[in-house]
Amino acid sequence: MFQIIGIVLLFGLVFGSFLMSGGSLAPIIHAAPHELMAIGGAGVASFLIANSMTVVKGAGAGMGKVFAGPKWKASDYRDLLSLLFLLTKTMKSKGVIALESHIENPHDSTIFSRYPKIMKDHFAIDFICDTLRMMTMNLEDPHQVEDAMEKQLEKHHHEALAPAHAIQSLADALPALGIVAAVLGIIKTMGAISEPPEVLGEMIGSALVGTFLGVFLAYGLVAPFATRINQIVEEESAFYKIIQAVLVAHLHGNAAQISVEIGRGNVPSGSQPSFLELEEALSAIPNEA
Template sequence: MFQIIGIVLLFALVFGSYLISGGKMDVILHAAPHELMAIGGAGVAAYLIANSMTVIKGTGPALGKIFAGPKWKPSDYRDLLALLFLLTKTMKSKGVIALESHIEKPHESSIFSRYPKIAKDHFAVDFICDTLRMMTMNLEDPHQVEDAMEKQLEKHHHEAHGPAHALTNLSDGLPALGIVAAVLGVIKTMGSITEPPAVLGGMIGGALVGTFMGVFMAYGLVGPMATRLAGIIDEDAAFYKIIQAVLVAHLHGNAAQISVEIGRGNVPSTAQPSFVELEEALSQIPNEA
């Protein structure tokens, strides 16, 4: 919502101030389609040249995140803690064998099925199951497990940042592409140097629209979007850090209740459930679960 408001204010204030000061939109509207073709087309081409297919395919969904906001809401953090509570409690009270059916086929698991949004996140499910599988294989050194989990998180975070880095690079290049479009406009103007001053003035004004649009798109649209996307990716990454905190706490020999409490302490403040809220969520889990 705020992103849409910001875009509306950006256009209203920039072009509004231009009109109030006596500027005319005729020159901009006449030149805009050609300049957009040159700058936007060159920007898209450069984006395709500079990035891998994985990043290019991820750009569309990444742009959706800018307006949708972080994937994980406060209720999802509460569900994650409840899920980890069930898994660690099962492992502690019923043993490794009872847990194997849940981590080998998580999509058929009665525990994972209680939390469908988390179950649909492939990385979260794989991250949990792979770590628990390591534990069932007698890898019980908390420091080794924490180090292995940290490397997985770093890899996932780096890959998730691909579109944000690509958009930042595009933003850095747009002002230069605007200059390229402006230079082409000047070349065109110089080819018509015999025209009267009024005509030349309009042509030079049209050429300068290219510089304006390159800078405007870079610092008013693409750059802020890239920054917002990077922030959302960082916010969502906190969700996976909770998994690491709880499972490492479990390996240190803590009870399931203590492990999830340690995890709750790592939840971002804006999404953190209170102690009472978490207690209520855990108390609502049926005994057979």
């Protein structure tokens, strides 16, 4: 919602101030199609040249996140803490062997299947299962496990940020591409130097529209989109940090309740459940779970 409001304000205030100062939108409207074709076409082409298909697809998904926001909501953090509570409680009461069937086939697990949204996140499920699998192989040194988890998180975080970096690179290039479009317009104008001043003025004005659009798109739209995607990736990464915090706390010998309480402290403030809310969520888990 805020992003839509921001876009409306951006166009309304920029072009509104231009109109209030006596400007006319007619030259901009006339020049915009071919200037946007040059700038936008060159931008898309350079974007495709510079990035892999994975990054390109990630950038498209990231643009959707700009308006949708982070995928993890407050209820999802409660579900994650509840899932980790069940797993750590099972390990405490029945041993790691009791978890083998769950971590080898999480899609058939009665524990994991209780939380379908988390099940759709392949990295979250693999991250949990791989860590628990290390524990079943007697890798119980908390520092070794934490280090292994940290490396996985760093790799995932680096890959998740690649689309934001690619879009930021596009934003950095757009002003220069706007100058390219403007230079082409000037070349066209110089070829018609014998025309009367009013014709030359219109042609120069059209050329300058290219510079304006390059800067306007770069700093008004594309760069803010990249910044917002970066913010969302950073916030979503907290979801996986919770997994690390809870499982490492468990390896340090803490009770399941204490481990998830440590994990609760890593939840972003806007989505963090209170102590009582978490207690209610854990109490609502059926005994057979």
